[in-house]
Amino acid sequence: MRIHGMRLLNLVFPPRPKSAAIAKERLKIVLAHERAGSHAPDFLPRLQKELIDVVGRYVEIRDDMIRVSLDKAGETSLLEINIEIEGAKPKVKPLGSAVPA
Amino acid sequence: MTRPGAARGREDLVAKVVAITSGKGGVGKTTTAAAFAAGLALRGHKTVVIDFDVGLRNLDLVMGCERRVVFDFINVINGDANLNQALIKDKRNDNLYIFPTSQTRDKDALKREGVERVLEELKQQFDFIICDSPAGIEHGAVTALYFADAAIIVTNPEVSSVRDSDRIIGILASRSRRAERNEPPVETNLLLTRYDPARVAKGEMLTVEDVQEILSVPLLGVIPESESVLRASNTGTPVAFDEDSPAGRAYLDAVARFLGEQREMRFVQPERRGFFRVLFGRA
Numbered sequence: 400m401r402i403h404g405m406r407l408l409n410l411v412f413p414p415r416p417k418s419a420a421i422a423k424e425r426l427k428i429v430l431a432h433e434r435a436g437s438h439a440p441d442f443l444p445r446l447q448k449e450l451i452d453v454v455g456r457y458v459e460i461r462d463d464m465i466r467v468s469l470d471k472a473g474e475t476s477l478l479e480i481n482i483e484i485e486g487a488k489p490k491v492k493p494l495g496s497a498v499p500a
Numbered sequence: 501m502t503r504p505g506a507a508r509g510r511e512d513l514v515a516k517v518v519a520i521t522s523g524k525g526g527v528g529k530t531t532t533a534a535a536f537a538a539g540l541a542l543r544g545h546k547t548v549v550i551d552f553d554v555g556l557r558n559l560d561l562v563m564g565c566e567r568r569v570v571f572d573f574i575n576v577i578n579g580d581a582n583l584n585q586a587l588i589k590d591k592r593n594d595n596l597y598i599f600p601t602s603q604t605r606d607k608d609a610l611k612r613e614g615v616e617r618v619l620e621e622l623k624q625q626f627d628f629i630i631c632d633s634p635a636g637i638e639h640g641a642v643t644a645l646y647f648a649d650a651a652i653i654v655t656n657p658e659v660s661s662v663r664d665s666d667r668i669i670g671i672l673a674s675r676s677r678r679a680e681r682n683e684p685p686v687e688t689n690l691l692l693t694r695y696d697p698a699r700v701a702k703g704e705m706l707t708v709e710d711v712q713e714i715l716s717v718p719l720l721g722v723i724p725e726s727e728s729v730l731r732a733s734n735t736g737t738p739v740a741f742d743e744d745s746p747a748g749r750a751y752l753d754a755v756a757r758f759l760g761e762q763r764e765m766r767f768v769q770p771e772r773r774g775f776f777r778v779l780f781g782r783a
Contacts, residue, residue, distance in 0.1 A: 417703025422659050423710045430666050430714060 432476075443467050450480065458487040515623035518630050519648035519686075521672075523664030525635030527656045528693040531729055531739060533632035534562045535748070536652065538738035539755030541596035545627040548587065551601035552644035553634035554609055560600045563590070564736020574602040577614035583621055592741060597626070607640035619647050637667060646677050650687040650758075652720060656694045657706040665690075665715055689720035691754060696725045697770040708768055721754030723747050724767040 447467045454460055466481040520533040530553075537549035550573060551559035560566040565588045571581035590596035599622075602609065622629050633644035645651060651672050655665045672686045673679055679686075692708055699705040712719050723729075728745030732738065740755070742748040746767050753763045 419700070419703050419706050419710070422706055423714065426659055426662055426714050429663065433663075433666070434670070 443469065450482070454482060454484075456490065458484050458489055460484065460487050515626055516628050516649045517619060517623075517647050518628060519633055519645040519651045519672075520630060520654060521633040521641065521645050521651055521668050522635070522654040522661070523637060523641075523668040524656075524661045527654050527661050528723070528729075529635070529654050530558050530562050530632050531733065532652065532654050532691060532693065532723075532751075533559065533630050534738040535740040535751040536755060536758075537596060537628070537630045538590075538593065538740040539752050540628050540630075540759075541590070541593040542740065542752070543755060543759060544595065546595045546597075546625065547628040547630060548597040548599055548622055548626045549630040549632060550599040550622075551632050552610065552640055553632065554601050554605055554607045554640060555603065556634065557601050557603040559598065559632050560588075561736060562733050563598045563738060565590070565598050565600075566736070569600045572600050572602045573618070574605050574609045576618055577609070577611060583618065592737075607634065607638070607643075610640060610643045612643060612646065615643055616647060637671060641668075642671065642675060645672055645686070646675070648672070648676060648686050649678070651689070652758075653688060653690050653715070653717060655690060655692055655711060655715070657692060657696075657700070657708070657711055659706075662706070662711055662714055669715060669717060688717050689758070690715055690717045691720050691723065693723040694725045695722050695768070697768055700768075701770045708765075719765075720757055721750055722765055722768050723750045723754070 447465055450465050450467070451460065451462060454465065460482070464483040464487070466479075466483075468479045468481075470477045470479060518536070520529050520536065522529050530551075533549050537547045540547040549559060549563070551557055552573075553559070554574060557569075557572075560569050568588050571586040573586065575581040576583055576586050586599060588598040588600065590598060619629060631644045631648065634640040645668075653665050653668060655661050669688060672688055676686050678684065690712060692711055695708065696705055700707050708719065708722050724746050726745060726747035728742050728747045729739055732742055732745075732748075739745065739748045740751040743752065750767050753766060756763050
């Protein structure tokens with residue numbers, strides 16, 4: 400009877416994951432990266448700046464239209480680059496000239 | 501193995517340098533250094549405990565000898581005093597000596613050559629040399645572990661402490677003298693302190709198995725969160741001398757394991773509270 404009551408209670412109010420389990424998971428992930436010596440790479444700001452330069456040759460963009468982020472899930476790292484060009488004006492290129500390489 | 505000047509009865513023993521370290525501050529390094537040294541002395545081993553926390557001297561207070569400090573570690577390194585002037589003999593146990601550090605100098609005063617010379621001299625007189633490390637991973641902490649033969653990683657079941665312990669384990673494996681000389685690695689053990697079995701049972705605290713799995717070093721012992729630890733430091737008594745307290749007994753168990761004995765882990769299950777205790781709160 401009591402067990403059924405608990406189950407019903409859990410259905411209405413799903414139990415929060417235990418904080419110790421969250422701690423363990425977070426530690427495993429952060430230490431896996433730190434042991435491999437793969438701290439957050441320090442080239443991200445430079446990469447972002449160069450992307451702005453390159454994309455900026457084709458469309459007019461502002462700095463805040465490019466977002467670079469690094470995400471870690473388990474053993475894999477995901478480098479995510481988001482470039483927002485919705486509404487960006489194409490660069491007017493002078494007649495006859497090629498886009499600079 | 502006979503060495504000139506070796507103390508009577510310890511011809512077969514090679515003195516062991518043991519670093520008590522953690523990375524993070526406030527996890528119980530000095531409490532552990534004091535308790536461990538006291539426990540080894542109780543087991544009949546001639547033991548000295550050295551304070552490496554230059555500028556933030558506290559081992560003297562925890563050991564209850566703060567009014568007897570005249571010369572310190574830095575004085576001896578600099579040749580301003582000799583070893584026997586600086587060593588303080590414990591009044592409770594004849595095997596136990598305290599080697600205080602300077603309160604006025606900074607950690608850069610720990611010159612590696614000087615530390616090595618002092619440790620070599622101590623090895624002639626003692627079985628165990630316990631080095632109480634400062635927090636951090638800078639010069640003072642690295643000097644405290646550099647000459648170690650064994651290390652005890654003091655860790656709380658808490659994320660920042662576990663992460664910092666992992667860093668220190670890495671430093672032991674790469675920057676100790678044994679690592680630099682390609683000698684057998686520093687014998688590294690985990691000591692989990694401030695463990696609260698009741699909170700562990702509720703899923704609010706990392707379990708001893710969790711921490712061991714993450715750090716993957718052998719477990720030397722689990723010290724339960726205990727009122728006796730504060731009481732011991734209040735009175736300047738190493739908690740291992742309080743054989744009635746759970747923490748004191750847990751430290752004595754850890755010392756026994758360190759000496760190679762098998763002992764069952766105690767104090768890892770929640771304390772059973774009797775009917776009257778539940779009724780009347782903590783008796």
